[in-house]
Amino acid sequence: MELENKIEEARRYVSNAKDLLREKAIKSGNFYQDSKYVKLAGHSLWTGCLIALEYALDINKTKGRLDIKDYQQAVAKRDKKLLTLVNDGYMIMHLHMGYDGIKNYTVCKSGIEDANAIIDWCEANR
Numbered sequence: 001m002e003l004e005n006k007i008e009e010a011r012r013y014v015s016n017a018k019d020l021l022r023e024k025a026i027k028s029g030n031f032y033q034d035s036k037y038v039k040l041a042g043h044s045l046w047t048g049c050l051i052a053l054e055y056a057l058d059i060n061k062t063k064g065r066l067d068i069k070d071y072q073q074a075v076a077k078r079d080k081k082l083l084t085l086v087n088d089g090y091m092i093m094h095l096h097m098g099y100d101g102i103k104n105y106t107v108c109k110s111g112i113e114d115a116n117a118i119i120d121w122c123e124a125n126r
Helices: 002-025 035-056 068-078 080-099 105-124
Strands: none
Touching: 002 035, 002 105, 035 068, 035 080, 035 105, 068 080, 080 105
8 A cells, every 4th residue: 555655646746747847848849948847847757756766665764865876776786777767867857857957858758758667667666
């Protein structure tokens, strides 16, 4: 039951990101018009991934915040292919979308696909 709730919550973040891109960032050709909403969508996608990873891999830290290195170490112990996906997702969702607000539609679509793949892995491999 707990896994379903965490996976459901992670998927809700992805759904929220897609809504932001569709309704607020507004696609025009191959680009979004408003980087503010691309940034919000990127943060939402990455947060969904972190929720799923923390639960599926029992990632927690007793002191301080979790860092990308904490996630990378936990993932590397379980699945090297997933590590590549997490590293790519971090670059696309967190850095390019979340911080840079990249407006390129193809990059954002790739971020959504990576988020779904990470969450799917977490659901299947708890």
